[in-house]
Amino acid sequence: MAFDIKRKKAFVCDLDGTLFMGPNPIVPAVRFVIDSTKSGRFRFFYLTNNTSKCPEEYMRKIAGAGIPVAPEQILTPLITLESYIRRKGYTSVYLISSEKVKAHMAGRLADVGVSLDYDPERNELIALTYDKELTYAKLADATSLWNMRNCPPSPMCPIRTRNQSPVDFVATHPDNCCPSERGPIPDIGGMMRFLETTNGMKPSHVFGKPSPTLLEPVLELFRPEEVAVVGDRLYTDKAIADNAGVDFVCVLSGETTPEDLRRYAGTPPAIVVDTFDMVAEGSG
Ligand SMILES: [Mg+2]
Incomplete structure (x- = not known):
């Protein structure tokens, strides 16, 4: 079925390549998250495999880009x-x-x-x-x-x-x-x-991506069809979405290129967009 943003209530966002490029925010993607958080249109969760950092450090990075964030939104x-x-x-x-x-x-x-x-x-x-x-x-x-x-x-x-x-x-x-x-x-x-x-x-x-255990806190709050994972890596971000049975939004702002998608042998992402903010226009 075509990706339908009207059915979505929560996005689980990868950070590097999706909302940030190294230390720098990807401005239109971050703007979309800030606006949708403030309007209450979507709930956002932030996903990282990196256990060398504490969740508080990710909160500082996300809040530093102007996104309102609470500890329970960080999934590590x-x-x-x-x-x-x-x-x-x-x-x-x-x-x-x-x-x-x-x-x-x-x-x-x-x-x-x-x-x-x-x-x-x-x-x-x-x-x-x-x-x-x-x-x-x-x-x-x-x-x-x-x-x-x-x-x-x-x-x-x-x-x-x-x-x-x-x-x-x-x-x-x-x-x-x-x-x-x-x-x-x-x-x-x-x-x-x-x-x-x-x-x-x-x-x-x-644990960690691609194990779906990381999404358990989100799937306790929302039905799978209300959730999508957003990320730039097919073998981790798409894999965790597939393993949890939720849609995958592939962004081209990080690692995956259009060429990688053409060569990709698995099921295609639910939607592919240049940057995360375009998910609102690209669906339907
Ligand atoms: Mg990434």
Whole structure:
């Protein structure tokens, strides 16, 4: 069915390439979001896989462009990680993250008293984020924890913990690289590969785009046909829309080119526009 903006109540917006190009706002797209927010015509949510930053940092960036924004509009896999820890009832997590993300998560989970430090006898979960303060010691602690709890006793893994319950392992998102002004720089993908290459440890869950879990807070408020994901990447933004069963608005203000769309073998986006503001004119 043709994309019908009259049925839409909420847009889930990718940031880089959709509303911003690096630090700079894409002016007509941002203007459309500001006007539609103020008129109440649409609800907006902002989607990022980047777990090296806290949601507050994204709020500052979005508010800095003049868009009114509240914490519940920011969707990052740190929210999915928090729900996962709560749902599983974990009380001891080895969180591999920067100090500021650790402080953020400790604050979020303060009511359930979860410890986020390395503790081989107590840890129930290893949670890997895009840790820009990653050290060799953290990687060695993660693998040794896995060795002591998840590998059968052997001369290769001689040290055992008294607690012999297997430890769970999750990663916040799957990205191999992070775009930067210096070109692609390492993201969490290489960190996962580092661990897997060492002793075979693999996450039980990888949150973030394209996993539809990130859209759960939106789909609790709106029906799928009332929601669209807006983004510039087919393999992440369109994939999460497809996986969640919602429309995808493809913008050409970022990574995807008309040539990429011609070569794209999957189902086409619901609508393709140069910049997000044109969604209002291009539908119907
Ligand atoms: Mg993007």
